[in-house]
Amino acid sequence: MSTDQLKIPKATAKRLPLYYRFLQNLYQSGKQRVSSAELSEAVKVDSATIRRDFSYFGALGKKGYGYNVQYLLSFFRKTLDQDELTKVALIGVGNLGTALLHYNFTKNNNTKIVIGFDVNKEKIGSNIGEILIYSMDELEERLISENIQVVILTVPAVVAQQITDRLLKTNVKGILNFTPARLTVPSSISVHHIDLAVELQSFVYFIKHYSEEETDM
Numbered sequence: 001m002s003t004d005q006l007k008i009p010k011a012t013a014k015r016l017p018l019y020y021r022f023l024q025n026l027y028q029s030g031k032q033r034v035s036s037a038e039l040s041e042a043v044k045v046d047s048a049t050i051r052r053d054f055s056y057f058g059a060l061g062k063k064g065y066g067y068n069v070q071y072l073l074s075f076f077r078k079t080l081d082q083d084e085l086t087k088v089a090l091i092g093v094g095n096l097g098t099a100l101l102h103y104n105f106t107k108n109n110n111t112k113i114v115i116g117f118d119v120n121k122e123k124i125g126s127n128i129g130e131i132l133i134y135s136m137d138e139l140e141e142r143l144i145s146e147n148i149q150v151v152i153l154t155v156p157a158v159v160a161q162q163i164t165d166r167l168l169k170t171n172v173k174g175i176l177n178f179t180p181a182r183l184t185v186p187s188s189i190s191v192h193h194i195d196l197a198v199e200l201q202s203f204v205y206f207i208k209h210y211s212e213e214e215t216d217m
């Protein structure tokens, strides 16, 4: 997100991509206006929250008129830096890494994995999902020359920290950590941890213990 923009609350910022995706669909279907009630129904965020979120951008919908879809869309595009491609590197081209390379966030046109790294000789030099895989020996050099600021880690947990330490010598500012390892980083680097096993386990626990009460409510 652009730094010269007003600081909006983190919770609002998190919802922006959600709004953006929905507004894109609306725009493509030719809709010019949307009410906060319609938005609320589609993105499952209550309309008071939507109105508050939008007030941070100075986008004030008129009663009975709603918001102008095109205006909102161009605002979000700028705010989310949609016009600027964020290049991402993926380290560890195993099962999960390969899946992510094939997926490659094509629907999210502002982020793209552009390079992969691995230690496995059979993978180095190959193209996976049209992305070239390089040796870990070239990690720092390639990340710097491509000016990569975001890295996805899909390596075995035991090597996650040592790879993270190497990233400190590059321009990397964010790590999307898919390994179960808890990483230690300086404050200049943000880590977002996605542990699929933990997510699944807590979800199963939730379904077993809470879902009935929820549906009874």
Ligand code: ATP
Binding pocket: 091, 092, 093, 094, 095, 096, 097, 117, 118, 119, 120, 123, 136, 154, 155, 156, 159, 163
């Ligand atoms: P696979 O079936 O291909 O081994 P996996 O996801 O089950 O995949 P993992 O052991 O989790 O296997 O390893 C993920 C990937 O990380 C593999 O491609 C492996 O070669 C790679 N890898 C292992 N150690 C390192 C390292 N130090 N640096 C970079 N990549 C590594």
